[in-house]
Amino acid sequence: MEVITLNRTQQITRLSELLADLNKIADNAQTYDQWELVYDRVFGESRTISKIIDDLGYRRIEYYEPDSSYEEDVKAYLSAANDHVDNIKRVEGLMS
Numbered sequence: 001m002e003v004i005t006l007n008r009t010q011q012i013t014r015l016s017e018l019l020a021d022l023n024k025i026a027d028n029a030q031t032y033d034q035w036e037l038v039y040d041r042v043f044g045e046s047r048t049i050s051k052i053i054d055d056l057g058y059r060r061i062e063y064y065e066p067d068s069s070y071e072e073d074v075k076a077y078l079s080a081a082n083d084h085v086d087n088i089k090r091v092e093g094l095m096s
Contacts, residue, residue, distance in 0.1 A: 008056060008092065009092070009094065011052050012056070012085075012089060012092060014052060015049060015053070015088075016085060016089070018052075019081055022038075022045060022078060023078060025038050025041060025042075026038050026042070026075070026078055029071070035069070035070035035071040036070050038070065039070035039073060039074050042074050042077060046077065049061070053084070056088065061081050063076050063077055063079070063081075065077070
């Protein structure tokens with residue numbers, strides 16, 4: 001199996017694309033069952049997001065988890081993740 005190594009810009013691009021996909025999924029959720037699926041997807045992918053951030057040498061995403069509903073937990077995480085990735089992009093000079 002071939003291992004592909006991404007440079008910093010590629011890692012940040014992958015991170016941004018992953019978050020954009022998760023944001024789209026969350027934007028379309030309306031019912032409890034849909035939010036449960038979004039929750040599973042977001043927190044399943046959060047390990048990938050954390051791994052990329054760790055590989056880049058940045059601190060982990062910190063956020064307040066309300067533990068009230070799938071919807072609130074997803075919104076809290078994505079809000080913090082979006083802000084965190086925007087800050088990484090700003091530091092790396094990749095903000096447009």
